[in-house]
Amino acid sequence: MNTQQKRVGELLVKRNVFLTGPAGTGKTYTVKEIEKEFKQNKKQVYITATTGIASRNYENGMTLHSFAGLPTTNTDIKIILNKLSPIVLDRLKSVDLLIIDEVSMLKGETLEIVHLLLQHAKSNQDLFGGVRVLLAGDFFQLPPIYKNEQMKLLFEHPFWKSAQFVTVQLTENYRQQNDNEFQQCLTDIREGDISRKTLNYLESRAQEEDTLKKNYLRVFFTNKETEGYNFRRIQEINHPPVYLTSQIKTFNKYELPPDWPFQIPAYVTLKIGARVMISKNLPDKDLVNGHIVKIREISSDNKIIVVSFQKRIIELSHVTEIIFDNKQQKLAECVGFPLILAYGLTVHRVQGLTLKHVVIYINSLQFTPHLFYVALSRVTEGKNLFLITKKLFLKQFINEIRIIKSVYHFYTNNENLIDMNRDKKLDADLLTIV
C-alpha cells in the first residue's frame, strides 16, 4: 500500500472513513489490505458492495442488502426489525468492521437503516451501534437508482452529515499506470473538462465493429442495445436455439412493476457454446452473480443445463425467487434459470471491474458522463479500448459533458477531507473528534 492507502488503516482506529478517489486508484485494493489487517487482529470484518458484481471483487463479498437482510422494496425500519432473521441478527451482532464498496450507488436512506439496525443489534446508541464503518467509492461514478423520486447522492442525504465520515482521497492511478496519455484522458472526462487533445484521443479510438475480435467484451449504455447485441451473437452459433421462459406466479392481486423485479430473467435464448452470466448467487454451486460461464449441454426436457466455469463442470437446474410483502406474505414468484447472455453487458454490470479489452458502443443519447467515465475507466491501456461511434456524435456528446456541479461542490468543500500535504498534527485534531 502507498502512504495514502496506509492512512486509511490508521484513521480507522478511531474514525469511520470514506475512501474515495478516481477509478483505478486502488480503493478496492486498499479494502482487501485493510480486511487482512483487521482479521489478523481477530476482528470480525464483513465486506459488502452495492451491487452483486462489485461484491464479487472480494472473496467473501456480499451485497449490502443481503448482509443486512434488507428487502428490495420496503424501507420502514420497524418492519425490517420485526422480521430480522436470526442469521442476519447474528451477523449484525458480531461485526466489528463493516465495509461497503461502490457507495456512489448507495442511498442515504439505506445507510441510515444499516445504522439503525446495528444500533439495535449491538444495543448501543452510538453511530452504527459502535461498529467501525469503511465506505469506498467515487461519486463521479454511477449514482443510485431512484425509480419514482428525484435522484439523491449519498452526501446529499441528511444522514451523511451526522455520520461524520472522514474522507481519504487516493490520487495515484494504478489501473492505467502504464498509459499516461489515457490516464489524462480519463481525468478530463471525470472532471468534465475535455481538452482538444482528449477529444482527438477519443476520436482515434473509434473503430469499425467488424475489425474487432469477437471475444472482447462489448459494453452498452442501455439494456435494449445490450439485448439486441446478445441476440445477434447467439444467432451466429451453429446449434439449435433453446427458448427458456421463466414461470411467474403472482398472489393477492399483486401486479408486477414495469421494471422486471427478479434477478432471474423472464426469458432467455440459449445455445450450446453460448457465453452467459450467472445473474443470481448460487451458493450451493459456488457460483455468484457476475460469474461468466459457458453452456455445455441442455437436457432434452430443458430442465438441466450443464455449464463450465474455470475448470469446473456444473449442473444447473431451476431456482426460485420470491418477492414478499412487509408481513412475509408471498407476492410473486419466479422459477427459472438465472442466466443471461454475456457477449455484451451494460455499464452498470461492469462498475468496479478491471478489464483487459473493452468495446464500448456510443450511439445512444441516453448516456451520461457518469456512464461514460465508468465504462472507459475499466480498461488498463488505451490501446485496448475501442469505441463504436460516429465521430460527429462523439464530438456532440463531449461538448455536452458538463461539470457535475453537486459532486464538484462536495469534493471542493469537504471539511473532513484529509489533506495529505498538511502536517500530521492537524490530522490528529480530526482523530480526537470521536
Ligand SMILES: Nc1ncnc2c1ncn2[C@@H]1O[C@H](COP(=O)(O)OP(=O)(O)OP(=O)(O)O)[C@@H](O)[C@H]1O
Ligand atoms: N498500492 C498498489 N500497488 C499495486 N497495485 C495496486 C495498488 N493499488 C491498486 N493496485 C491495482 O490497481 C488496479 C486498480 O485498483 P482497484 O480496482 O482497487 O481500483 P478502484 O479505486 O477500486 O477502482 P474503481 O473505482 O474502478 O472500483 C488493480 O489491479 C489493483 O490491484
Ligand SMILES: [Mg+2]
Ligand atoms: Mg473498486
